[in-house]
Amino acid sequence: MDKGIILNTITGFTVGGTLLELSYLVAALLFVVGLKMLSHPETARRGNLWAFGGMALAMITTVILHKNPDGKGISLTNIWIILAAIGVGAAIGWTIARKVKMTAMPQLVSFYNATGGAASALVALLEYPNAVAGDVGSILVTVLGLIIGAVAFSGSMIAYGKLDGKVGDLMKPFMTYINLFLMAVTLGLGAYIVASPNPPSEMIWAIYALLGLALVYGVMFVMPIGGADMPVVISLLNSFTGIAAAMAGFIYNNQAMILGGILVGAAGMILTVLMCKAMNRSLINVIVGAFGGGVSAASGEQGTIKEITLSDAAVLLSYSQKIVIIPGYGLAVAQAQHIAQELDELLEGKGVDVKYAIHPVAGRMPGHMNVLLAEADVPYEKLVEMDDINPDMPNVDVAIVVGANDVVNPAAYDDPGSPIYGMPIIDAHLAKNIIIMKRGMGKGYAGIENALFFNDKTRMLFGDAKNSIQKLVTEIKTM
Amino acid sequence: MEQILQYFFEYKEAIFIIALSIFLGIEVISNVPAVLHTPLMSGANAISGVIIIGGIILVGHADLSKFSVDLVLGILALIFGTLNVVGGFAVTDRMLEMFKKKKK
Numbered sequence: 220m221d222k223g224i225i226l227n228t229i230t231g232f233t234v235g236g237t238l239l240e241l242s243y244l245v246a247a248l249l250f251v252v253g254l255k256m257l258s259h260p261e262t263a264r265r266g267n268l269w270a271f272g273g274m275a276l277a278m279i280t281t282v283i284l285h286k287n288p289d290g291k292g293i294s295l296t297n298i299w300i301i302l303a304a305i306g307v308g309a310a311i312g313w314t315i316a317r318k319v320k321m322t323a324m325p326q327l328v329s330f331y332n333a334t335g336g337a338a339s340a341l342v343a344l345l346e347y348p349n350a351v352a353g354d355v356g357s358i359l360v361t362v363l364g365l366i367i368g369a370v371a372f373s374g375s376m377i378a379y380g381k382l383d384g385k386v387g388d389l390m391k392p393f394m395t396y397i398n399l400f401l402m403a404v405t406l407g408l409g410a411y412i413v414a415s416p417n418p419p420s421e422m423i424w425a426i427y428a429l430l431g432l433a434l435v436y437g438v439m440f441v442m443p444i445g446g447a448d449m450p451v452v453i454s455l456l457n458s459f460t461g462i463a464a465a466m467a468g469f470i471y472n473n474q475a476m477i478l479g480g481i482l483v484g485a486a487g488m489i490l491t492v493l494m495c496k497a498m499n500r501s502l503i504n505v506i507v508g509a510f511g512g513g514v515s516a517a518s519g520e521q522g523t524i525k526e527i528t529l530s531d532a533a534v535l536l537s538y539s540q541k542i543v544i545i546p547g548y549g550l551a552v553a554q555a556q557h558i559a560q561e562l563d564e565l566l567e568g569k570g571v572d573v574k575y576a577i578h579p580v581a582g583r584m585p586g587h588m589n590v591l592l593a594e595a596d597v598p599y600e601k602l603v604e605m606d607d608i609n610p611d612m613p614n615v616d617v618a619i620v621v622g623a624n625d626v627v628n629p630a631a632y633d634d635p636g637s638p639i640y641g642m643p644i645i646d647a648h649l650a651k652n653i654i655i656m657k658r659g660m661g662k663g664y665a666g667i668e669n670a671l672f673f674n675d676k677t678r679m680l681f682g683d684a685k686n687s688i689q690k691l692v693t694e695i696k697t698m
Numbered sequence: 699m700e701q702i703l704q705y706f707f708e709y710k711e712a713i714f715i716i717a718l719s720i721f722l723g724i725e726v727i728s729n730v731p732a733v734l735h736t737p738l739m740s741g742a743n744a745i746s747g748v749i750i751i752g753g754i755i756l757v758g759h760a761d762l763s764k765f766s767v768d769l770v771l772g773i774l775a776l777i778f779g780t781l782n783v784v785g786g787f788a789v790t791d792r793m794l795e796m797f798k799k800k801k802k
Contacts, residue, residue, distance in 0.1 A: 250745050251722060257741045257790075258730035264794040267741050271787040274748065281754045293758035301757050304773045305750075308780025316788035321796075327789060328740045335746050335782035341775035342752040345768055356709060457743050460782075464749040465719075469712060471755060477712070478719050479748035485723025486742050490735065497732075579732045586735035593796040604732060 235284045242280035243475035249273025250479045254486065277475050321594050322551045325583040329379040329453050332460050336371030339364055339463035340430065346470050347426050352418040357470060362409045364466030365426065366433045371459040373437030378453050381441070382583060389442045398439050405432040448505045450584045451494050458487025497579035499641040527678035532654060533694035537569055539616035543608060545576045545645055546588055549622015549658070553684035556595035559621065562692050563597070575601050576608040576645045578626035609646045618650035622657070622684050628669045653677040656684050737793045744786025750779030
């Protein structure tokens with residue numbers, strides 16, 4: 220391949236080259252504006268399109284105007300190959316994006332993140348031989364891009380597998396040490412490559428070894444992290460992919476890549492921190508600490524479970540004034556969001572006030588539940604965030620918990636021994652009545668007991684969520 | 699010490715861009731409502747597909763006169779990058795479309 224590493228080389232003025240730089244500036248601005256618009260509900264969709272426009276512009280101008288350091292443009296045959304590769308990628312990406320179920324969204328984001336990481340790692344791998352021996356700056360960014368990209372790739376693939384139920388958790392106490400060791404070896408080899416005075420052509424073995432190590436580290440890094448923490452990990456790996464892309468941007472001295480990459484890196488980092496806050500955990504705790512399957516102090520104190528019949532539930536709901544539905548991932552798995560909306564409409568017709576209480580980490584990803592309910596045509600105004608609904612909870616006649624568990628677990632308040640102690644929850648236990656729809660007495664995603672099930676005000680309605688709500692709807696209709 | 703300063707001098711533009719972009723990223727994202735976390739993550743993820751430009755440059759200047767593993771890997775990088783970009787933006791649009799639908 221040609222000389223790609225032109226870090227810090229000043230090339231003379233050409234019209235084409237300047238136009239290319241100008242298009243990169245526009246693209247970078249479009250990324251910033253797009254991202255900004257994406258963070259407001261009214262402008263989000265347009266923001267996404269703007270950012271895509273920026274990307275398309277940068278791609279087109281690169282194909283037409285890019286010249287290598289010898290001043291040679293991209294030849295027609297190469298353009299055909301580029302277009303073919305882009306066509307293949309676009310067709311696959313588009314098809315998956317259109318067909319995927321909304322419940323599988325977290326997996327998909329993770330998968331796309333993996334592809335971005337892989338692309339970054341490959342670009343770094345292929346550009347390395349073009350580096351000049353002793354040019355510490357360019358070799359450093361290449362090595363960093365390779366490591367971060369590879370970790371993002373293999374880590375995201377494991378996260379994808381876990382969310383899709385294909386990969387289980389593997390948590391052994393000694394794994395923390397193995398991981399620390401692996402990280403040290405990977406960084407050590409990276410530092411050796413950067414510091415080595417040998418020309419890159421003699422170091423090819425090392426760069427492939429580094430790729431291998433980084434890939435293994437990515438797997439080992441995500442493997443022990445519990446399912447409940449997966450959204451945090453995906454967000455973190457998303458941030459990594461951005462940084463890896465920025466590193467590649469340095470290789471090409473390409474400002475659009477640098478800005479876009481760092482922007483995503485910083486934004487991903489902030490999102491990660493926000494999510495950790497919603498779960499009351501520190502990032503270090505998520506990465507190092509074991510979650511799930513932990514011994515909780517609450518395991519001793521249990522009570523009796525009281526069930527409710529469908530007809531009793533139907534009566535209770537019909538004669539309530541205020542009902543709050545608290546959806547969890549169980550609702551999504553059972554694909555019960557549409558029938559829940561039907562129940563909601565039916566009750567509204569009877570003059571009952573129905574709202575949905577959305578925990579920040581309900582579903583498998585923050586905001587995932589909002590997407591799922593939006594898909595089922597639940598009006599935006601009905602979705603109430605946790606902090607807004609909690610003060611009103613004592614006035615609620617019935618709180619219906621559908622497939623949620625940890626987000627309503629009062630252990631977060633009163634059991635310092637519980638792994639979720641301190642996590643903000645929806646105060647379902649304050650409602651006058653609580654109906655919990657659940658498939659069985661299994662534990663929540665975090666794998667801990669829930670005292671809410673044994674609360675005096677709680678009635679259980681066992682069965683598949685979709686099935687139960689369907690029957691409930693029929694029952695209320697015949698009343 | 700002098701060597702560190704020299705590195706800074708050499709790469710000062712890059713360091714400026716990094717520092718400012720970090721602040722920009724933080725500013726742009728803070729105060730985003732939880733409703734939008736998933737679409738935002740997916741949209742940001744699509745932007746990180748900007749690595750595709752690297753893929754275009756790689757394949758664009760590749761020597762086609764002989765078969766090489768590098769060429770195959772380069773094409774692979776390009777395909778992966780496009781998957782990230784097109785898939786990411788498409789799926790974000792699909793999610794946001796649902797928010798819009800029920801707003802009327």
